[in-house]
Amino acid sequence: MASCVNSPAITLCPPRVSPSKSLRCSTGFNKSVSRSSFSSTRNAVLSLRRKQTAATFQVMAVAAEEAEPLRIIISGAPASGKGTQCELITQKYGLVHISAGDLLRAEIDLGSENGRLAKEYMERGELVPDEILVKMVKEALSKQNGWLLDGYPRSSSQAKSLERFGFKPDLFILLEVPEEILVERVIGRRLDPVTGKIYHLKYSLPETQEIAARLTQRFDDTEEKVKLRLKTHNRNVRDVLSMYRDITVKIKGDCSKEEVFGQIDKALTKLVQQKKISSSNPSLAS
Numbered sequence: 383m384a385s386c387v388n389s390p391a392i393t394l395c396p397p398r399v400s401p402s403k404s405l406r407c408s409t410g411f412n413k414s415v416s417r418s419s420f421s422s423t424r425n426a427v428l429s430l431r432r433k434q435t436a437a438t439f440q441v442m443a444v445a446a447e448e449a450e451p452l453r454i455i456i457s458g459a460p461a462s463g464k465g466t467q468c469e470l471i472t473q474k475y476g477l478v479h480i481s482a483g484d485l486l487r488a489e490i491d492l493g494s495e496n497g498r499l500a501k502e503y504m505e506r507g508e509l510v511p512d513e514i515l516v517k518m519v520k521e522a523l524s525k526q527n528g529w530l531l532d533g534y535p536r537s538s539s540q541a542k543s544l545e546r547f548g549f550k551p552d553l554f555i556l557l558e559v560p561e562e563i564l565v566e567r568v569i570g571r572r573l574d575p576v577t578g579k580i581y582h583l584k585y586s587l588p589e590t591q592e593i594a595a596r597l598t599q600r601f602d603d604t605e606e607k608v609k610l611r612l613k614t615h616n617r618n619v620r621d622v623l624s625m626y627r628d629i630t631v632k633i634k635g636d637c638s639k640e641e642v643f644g645q646i647d648k649a650l651t652k653l654v655q656q657k658k659i660s661s662s663n664p665s666l667a668s
């Protein structure tokens with residue numbers, strides 16, 4: 383496994399001031415297409431509650447020191463570790479996790495026309511059209527104060543619409559992982575629909591037989607589909623990066639999840655400190 387000891391240099395601009403919004407929680411988790419919508423939705427809610435309870439204690443620790451909420455975007459290729467890192471970030475920093483993929487899967491579970499259409503694009507490894515997703519993300523973000531936005535924006539049009547709606551991130555995290563590792567990660571990836579925990583058939587085995595028996599696989603986690611998703615990612619990532627260059631931190635993602643989180647935590651700690659300084663000296667905020 384590659385060493386992540388030398389984390390990349392991190393240069394952050396002064397935090398920006400964003401409009402304040404009320405607090406609510408995100409929804410939606412991965413599911414196997416063969417399970418019923420009802421049990422999937424219920425499991426997603428149970429899983430979300432567990433995560434929120436764990437996060438609440440951490441929130442109190444960080445929020446006590448931090449008045450200005452953080453607004454973070456996390457980006458990376460399929461299986462670059464966004465989901466795992468989002469869990470660790472929400473645990474420590476108490477941000478509400480909004481995942482574009484989860485929003486879409488929740489819409490599919492609802493059986494709506496938008497969900498049906500979205501699934502067609504997802505099965506082809508393509509981006510779901512803005513007409514379906516932009517409004518969903520806008521609604522989810524509008525109910526939050528701080529947020530951790532995962533898998534969005536993936537195109538310059540999505541980035542521009544975020545800007546138009548007044549959602550300004552403080553930090554853009556890009557997870558970088560070599561392509562051959564990504565394919566292997568995707569093929570072995572499994573989800574426990576009860577806890578929402580992600581396993582891998584080679585690298586992160588389930589703790590019990592009972593858990594092993596209920597693991598599901600995402601419908602787009604096949605070798606053929608992940609290669610299409612990677613092509614889509616590679617085609618779009620440069621456009622999105624160019625819009626967030628001044629707030630981007632590149633993270634080396636091909637090492638242990640703790641090491642990856644160490645790099646992210648360092649960047650977030652620095653951001654929190656900068657926000658504290660600028661909230662006590664408002665003239666420093668741009």
Ligand SMILES: Nc1ncnc2c1ncn2[C@@H]1O[C@H](COP(=O)(O)OP(=O)(O)O)[C@@H](O)[C@H]1O
Nearest residue numbers: 460461482483503504508509510533534536611
């Ligand atoms: N921002 C987005 N814009 C358009 N489509 C999206 C977006 N986010 C997710 N999707 C669709 O959902 C699929 C799954 O996304 P996600 O769950 O984030 O997994 P991954 O990043 O591992 O591909 C994508 O392949 C794409 O079809």
